[in-house]
Amino acid sequence: MRTRVKDYVEVSDYTSLDRLITTLIAIRDSLPESAEPSMKMRGDDVFGRRLSISYWRELTAEEQAADLKYSADRRAGEEIAALAAKLDGVPYEQDRPTGKRKAA
Known part of the structure; x- marks a missing residue:
């Protein structure tokens, strides 16, 4: 049986660089050690772009x-x-x- 699942956090608000960095640090600090996080830019010009952070959780x-x-x-x-x-x-x-x- 699986014990972990891949989950996502998306950051899509247009904000300042300092606020984005603060948000990413808060997300990183809230993840468990075994999360193996990765980040991708998703979306397009029509529907907008967003940062998508995927990680493993129990x-x-x-x-x-x-x-x-x-x-x-x-x-x-x-x-x-x-x-x-x-x-x-x-x-x-x-x-x-x-x-x-x-x-x-």
Whole structure:
């Protein structure tokens, strides 16, 4: 089971350089040691540009419960798919209609 997930912080406000540096320092200081943060510029001229900071964080208890639930569903789906593949290999003859109707 996964224990970490990639999360994002976006800085899109037009602000002064000093305020941007202060914001980035605050973000950096709030991240855990194992975050492995990286920063990219995203967007375009039409919709605007923003700084996107991605980092790794631990899953919350709620996220772990959901991950456990859906990974169990995925495993069950994989088991059903494997069983269906086995059944596809079983020979089966289907009664074919002759095209004639029975008299009533």
